[in-house]
Amino acid sequence: MQSDATTIIALRGWHPAIARAEAKAMFADSDIARTDSRRLLTATGESDWENAKLMSGCECVLVNGGISKWTSLENLLQQIKSEKVEDMAVECWRHEGKIPVATKDIERQVGGLFHDKGSTFNLENPKRRFGIVLDNSAGYVAWGWMIGQGPGKHGWSAMRANKRPFFRPVSLEPRLARAAVNIAAGVSEGYVVDPMCGTGGILIESALTGRPTLGIDFDPVMVEGCQQNIDWAEVNAEVKRGDATRFELPKNLAAVVVDPPYGRNSPSDERLIEDMLTNILAQDVDSKLVAILPVESGGENLDEEISTNIKLPGYRIDAAFGIPVHKSLGRVMIIASASTQD
Secondary structure: OOOOOEEEEEEOOOOHHHHHHHHHHHOOOOEEEEOOOOOEEEEEOOOOHHHHHHOOOEEEEEEEEEEEEOOOHHHHHHHOOOOOOOOEEEEEEEEOOOOOOOHHHHHHHHHHHHHHOOOOEOOOOOOEEEEEEEEOOOOEEEEEEEEOOOOOOOOOHHHOHHHOOOOOOOOOOHHHHHHHHHHHHOOOOOEEEEOOOOOOHHHHHHHHOOOOEEEEEOOHHHHHHHHHHHHHHOOOOEEEEOOOOOOOOOOOEEEEEEOOOOOOOOHHHHHHHHHHHHHHHHHOOOOEEEEEEEEOOOOOOOOOOOOOOOOOOOEEEEEEEEEEEEOOEEEEEEEEEEOOOO
């Protein structure tokens, strides 16, 4: 791979396979390609790179930079095109093990390149950040101007389900709920609907991205608790009591995202999901569906899509991803579209 100016998407490490799907949905106007590195993608064509700030699986996008095999610091310095920039900072971090060079040395010497061009630096509140990521999964280095938060957890722990006033143990992890919403809705406008919204985790993450959001639940206790969580998160989302098999969808629907309640995976649970899907398809066949379902543990793969025998009546399975929960339980995230077959 050459170091020609390009756009690089740096992914977080918690589930690279889901993060890739999220990137393809959120940067839909670009051609996203994998590299040999687990967590580095390249993008051809212009998208709204500010979407990186809304994503759970993306550290940042590196624009007007490059990517190449790591050989030496000297070689990296030769490839970086420096310029005069006001109030900038240089940030270097690692993926996947250790390439034998100190990140502080890289920051100092790359900063020197820009200093020589007359740049000024602001380490506390820079207007622009130049990022360098060392990814030892395939021995790559990537660089460019950062759009997005960069490495770090950035507050996900503060939003965990057990921090909310209304909690149930099966509640989705916020970063998983955020990824599901982004994969389903992408850059489409319109409502995100959760027809079995439970404690409201999907609603919160959808509303935090600025999307119009509606949740439905049959249980009045869950509706009341969900509203408590929405108020706690201080987001704009609507929750109503209703029947998932009969509720009326908004006219401007972008996506349906659902994590159905489950316990014994009984035939009645399966029938409820089938009736819910029938209701959705009777009103809308264009929107994307993301469903997160319980499975036996052991089928997870953080790096690649998985195969699944799960059938969703009326839908075509576009992709499936295994998600570890604990030794006796896993989840599968299914991305689906309405089937064109009878």
